[in-house]
């Protein structure tokens with residue numbers, strides 16, 4: 001309900017409850033009491049989503065008074081019945097809480113802010129507090145999931161990545177799809193995932209809800225919002241390494257995540273420390289990127305329009321990419337062809353190679369790594385940052401803090417792609433160098449140190465992938481989240497609204 005109206009949208013009602021106590025026109029909580037008849041004898045409360053500034057949602061409540069208790073009961077039953085018909089609302093959820101993510105407040109956040117709202121909405125939640133990294137992903141291979149309506153992750157991007165990977169792998173296993181086959185048409189999991197942000201960056205929450213606020217996310221889950229999301233698979237040779245939903249980065253961002261992983265004890269500030277350190281080093285990595293552009297998309301990373309709630313670009317992509325039934329006897333696709341309309345390649349010396357499957361907005365970059373990227377268009381924005389002096393790279397980084405065009409630099413190329421591959425140039429040690437190594441101790445150590453650091457790692461949603469040579473493919477709208485995309489604020493332009501959940 002907006003501040004200037006008295007109309008409640010039923011799809012945004014959290015619950016209807018009987019009210020026992022009596023009170024005045026405006027009770028001490030500041031909630032308004034609305035008289036249905038002059039003489040009050042029974043009351044009920046309608047709990048609804050109240051939209052605050054900055055896409056933050058809070059529970060609001062309005063109390064209705066009735067003269068006749070039977071009428072009151074009738075109102076409650078009818079409204080409850082109507083809410084039950086909102087078929088996308090979850091009734092039973094499995095909740096994983098990471099007690100060590102972000103500022104280590106996952107358990108507290110769930111108990112104090114989320115559980116009371118789930119109780120109010122009569123959602124049954126089975127809660128598991130994880131005991132180790134990988135716990136949630138392992139449990140997702142064995143737990144009974146049939147009676148669930150969704151899985152909720154209380155944690156950051158790493159924890160979300162565990163649940164995403166666990167759910168997709170389980171779904172492929174049950175459908176008999178070979179996850180290691182890069183060209184496989186993956187089967188979409190039927191369970192939606194909800195994220196209660198309690199991590200350090202919370203990029204997935206930011207990019208899909210517009211804010212990292214646990215109460216807002218809990219309310220999106222309760223009212224059964226539905227947002228399809230692209231997922232990229234990352235393969236090395238013929239083996240699946242991980243599924244990724246937002247950020248993939250080799251070079252600078254890979255080095256940052258590798259360094260910061262050793263400093264988890266620092267909490268969220270580890271990224272600032274490692275970011276500064278790796279910026280000072282400014283390492284260059286040589287390699288070749290091959291990619292398949294999204295030619296027919298009608299959108300580009302340079303667009304001014306943004307992916308918002310009900311985005312038409314994503315809607316059209318969803319219609320084009322209706323899942324086809326899985327056929328295990330299907331032959332692998334022909335070898336890719338290079339040239340117009342086909343694959344392209346860029347060889348170079350790079351500071352960073354990034355792929356943003358959605359905007360990757362977060363507090364560090366409120367508009368995102370690629371502000372015009374879409375949540376569900378089947379594409380990722382491939383950003384190639386060629387070697388450049390440190391001060392020019394800094395100029396690019398600083399633009400992440402503002403609205404300005406971060407791609408407007410001669411050393412940056414950006415492509416909207418469906419697939420890409422990266423092959424690093426690996427310079428092997430020559431025999432001469434090895435002889436030299438044996439003869440001169442200090443030089444030997446220097447050489448070895450240099451060689452061991454010739455390759456970077458991939459930052460995959462904040463997790464480390466050691467293999468530099470990867471094949472990445474975007475799977476359009478592979479999963480669904482309890483979210484609705486970025487809501488338009490009053491200042492921004494108007495876009496059609498609607499959930500296009502299959």
Ligand SMILES: Nc1ncnc2c1ncn2[C@@H]1O[C@H](COP(=O)(O)OP(=O)(O)OP(=O)(O)O)[C@@H](O)[C@H]1O
Pocket residue numbers: 097098099100101102103129130131132133134135154155156157158159160162198199200201202203461462463
């Ligand atoms: N009980 C646990 N003990 C130790 N590590 C855990 C546990 N449960 C989950 N993890 C791991 O902790 C890692 C980080 O968690 P999480 O993503 O929640 O926080 P973060 O890294 O601080 O936030 P962000 O990913 O948003 O930067 C994840 O990779 C997850 O696998």
Ligand SMILES: CCCCCCCCCCCCC/C=C/[C@@H](O)[C@H](CO)NC(=O)CCCCC
Pocket residue numbers: 156157158200201202203246247253256257271272275360362364365369397398400401459460461462463
């Ligand atoms: C001198 C001022 C410089 C300002 C620099 C601003 C540049 C910010 C770009 C941030 C990109 C974040 C992309 C999101 C990645 C997440 O999946 C991942 C896991 O949560 N977080 C990081 O890797 C954390 C990555 C942190 C990188 C610094």
Ligand SMILES: [Ca+2]
Pocket residue numbers: 230356357358373374375376377378379380
């Ligand atoms: Ca996308």
